[in-house]
Amino acid sequence: MWEVHEIEHPFSNFKAYIMITKFKEIWGKTDDIILRYPMVLTTALIAAISAVVAIEIDHQDNQFLVTKLAFAGCLGISLMFGIKMLSQTIRKGIQ
Numbered sequence: 001m002w003e004v005h006e007i008e009h010p011f012s013n014f015k016a017y018i019m020i021t022k023f024k025e026i027w028g029k030t031d032d033i034i035l036r037y038p039m040v041l042t043t044a045l046i047a048a049i050s051a052v053v054a055i056e057i058d059h060q061d062n063q064f065l066v067t068k069l070a071f072a073g074c075l076g077i078s079l080m081f082g083i084k085m086l087s088q089t090i091r092k093g094i095q
Contacts, residue, residue, distance in 0.1 A: 036084075050066050053066050
């Protein structure tokens with residue numbers, strides 16, 4: 001009886017192309033960051049996971065231990081980033 005036809009937007013494929021290009025650009029930068037700062041990302045992951053665990057095990061014996069691990073991980077983010085910047089500065093000064 002009645003047929004429903006979808007009207008395709010003239011720029012819908014163009015928008016999808018732009019979005020895919022942006023995703024590829026972001027993931028390319030992500031690979032670079034992972035290779036440059038693996039220890040910073042590792043300590044950030046440890047801090048995030050231990051913070052979530054500390055919240056989830058509220059009022060248990062191990063909560064203080066996990067909270068200390070979260071704080072140490074947060075301090076480790078700054079420490080590892082500072083060490084990386086210092087090593088890059090020293091490397092540039094030597095060459």
